[in-house]
Amino acid sequence: MLPMQLGPGQFGDNTLYLLLFYLPFLLFLFYGQRIQAFMILGEVSRALGKLKIMRERSRKEVIDYLVNHLKPKSDPQEQVDQLLEYFTIMPVDLDPSGIVKKIEHVVTVRNDRIRSEIRRLAPETDLVKVSTAENILEAASSINYIYKLVRHFYLLGKRTSNIYILVQLQMIMPMILQEADALVNALEAFKLSQPIGDGIGPMVVGRMMLNHEKLDISKDTVMVKTEYKDRSLYLIKAVGPGGNVGEPGNAVERLINEMGVKINSVIMIDAALKLEGEKTGEVAEGVGAAIGGIGVDRFKIEEVATKMNIPLYAVVIKQSLIDAISVMRKEIAEAADKVTKIVYRLIEEKTQPHDNVLIVGVGNTLGVAQ
């Protein structure tokens, strides 16, 4: 008979060996989940540590920028901390009719408030520097919020020993870290006023605007009227090279409703988030209002286009989230020529001579003039 390779048999009646052999099984049977929770807790806490470093760094960037560029009279630390915690309460959506107006109102008040706080801090009048400070502050408060939210769920899971909260946190942690990383990258571009990937729309339209007279049409937004093959072109973009997105919705509304210009087609150029696997800088065409953000501008443009029965054409430049908010990549910058060609082709194909064509370059125009 072969001797048994495993099991307690070969140890005879030695209960100690018996116990040692079964102990791990019992341990895992009864405490498996706790052990797992312990390991997940460790992993999440390491990630939280990374987020904390990012948060401290971004806070420091805000203060450094203010001190070095806006030269405040007093130490801005306390006020920066206050601004990082600044919150916005969105309007109630129980009765959604007319909610866009309310959202617009709240967001406008918020933006004005932040801008005035920065102005109060530093009486520097350079608009580019003020808008850069706004951008840096916005990225830093996003990082701050991400950190606080993750910390909340981490502590909640830990205190209640709830493995399910921790598992969920662990699952989305890589994506959260990437997003925070993207925001830290954005800070880098913001403080040097370098164009970001999202600025490709304004870059295309800005080129068409060169050497033409600019008209202020809405807050931080300019318009140029020019000609192309017997058509009148109305070009709209945010005022650069500061980090503005402008108010394209109001600009379009004002041009059509108040100024009474009869527009025959609208072409919108914007950066679009790509799907994993799509190439950065790929150009795609479509229809509809190509504009992101909270939805106020999109609503206004869709509204006026529907009322006047104006076709909306969209040209988008694909990029990932990190590319959209970091310094513009070469592939994206080089797509500008291709987009311009598409826009002119659209004008030739989709409009008639003597038509009025509206072209909107959507996005943050940081580092892109006109």
Place this chain on the structure above:
Amino acid sequence: MATMIPSIGEKRGKQIVYTIEECMSCGEKKKRAFTLGDYVYKKGGQCNKCSGSILITMIYAEPMKATQ
């Protein structure tokens, strides 16, 4: 689904930011390192070849590896 989880993108390594200057008359392009104060469509300087005016037409980042 796609709108909920966009492509965040790959972590970027060290990048160098370049400024591309173009002569408006002869089309001569020059690539140099970015300096503070540069922005796209900033006018400045004269072309060495034809003394036409120079315009910054692009500012972009390239991974460090590509230049080595």
